[in-house]
Amino acid sequence: MHELIAVSGKYYPNKMGRIYLGALAEAVGDNGLNVLLNKTDLAQYIAKQPPDNWEREFDFAFIANLNQELVVMYGPRGGRRLAVRSGRYFFDRGVKQLGMIAGLGDIAMRALPLHTKLKMGLAALARIFSQFSDQHCRVEESGSQYLFFVDVCPICWQQTAVQPMCHFTTGVLQAALDWFSGGLNFRIEQVQCKAVGDEACAFKIDKEPIK
Numbered sequence: 001m002h003e004l005i006a007v008s009g010k011y012y013p014n015k016m017g018r019i020y021l022g023a024l025a026e027a028v029g030d031n032g033l034n035v036l037l038n039k040t041d042l043a044q045y046i047a048k049q050p051p052d053n054w055e056r057e058f059d060f061a062f063i064a065n066l067n068q069e070l071v072v073m074y075g076p077r078g079g080r081r082l083a084v085r086s087g088r089y090f091f092d093r094g095v096k097q098l099g100m101i102a103g104l105g106d107i108a109m110r111a112l113p114l115h116t117k118l119k120m121g122l123a124a125l126a127r128i129f130s131q132f133s134d135q136h137c138r139v140e141e142s143g144s145q146y147l148f149f150v151d152v153c154p155i156c157w158q159q160t161a162v163q164p165m166c167h168f169t170t171g172v173l174q175a176a177l178d179w180f181s182g183g184l185n186f187r188i189e190q191v192q193c194k195a196v197g198d199e200a201c202a203f204k205i206d207k208e209p210i211k
């Protein structure tokens with residue numbers, strides 16, 4: 001058995017941890033989640049969800065370990081698919097609600113040009129993570145693409161990999177862009193990953209939707 005990643009001192013607030021576990025349960029089922037929690041030394045969350053508050057107590061190592069165990073249990077392809085799916089649920093079920101607080105809802109609803117919406121939406125999403133958690137994010141623009149950076153990433157925390165591995169965040173971005181654009185799909189590719197040795201995790205997003 002592989003060793004568990006040690007606690008990091010970097011956190012999601014409990015509320016976000018709660019949304020994360022809920023999203024994971026939706027992707028793998030309640031039984032699947034219970035097995036994952038048992039194997040990652042997080043059995044305390046089987047009986048009791050993280051509290052619905054803003055205390056920063058849901059350690060990044062919890063997320064990294066669960067993500068790692070997802071691959072052990074379901075294989076690289078299955079693990080990837082489930083991580084993307086849970087990322088989508090995470091946005092749809094949770095971040096949207098947090099986003100209402102941060103003005104993200106306005107962006108989805110207002111009649112703005114598509115690129116303005118995408119740009120404002122991605123910036124708001126980055127702000128939500130950066131303000132409410134220790135997951136610092138930022139957005140840059142380059143030609144026909146946006147780059148979404150995660151400077152402190154819980155998914156690949158303390159891991160090494162040969163390929164980018166933060167599929168959960170790809171799912172979050174997919175669902176976010178879907179919402180900002182009123183149902184369009186965009187090509188998203190993780191082009192940098194701390195686990196591969198890069199400075200940050202980075203996702204390249206085409207500005208034009210997939211036709």
Ligand SMILES: [Zn+2]
Pocket residue numbers: 150153154155156157165166193194195201
């Ligand atoms: Zn990462």
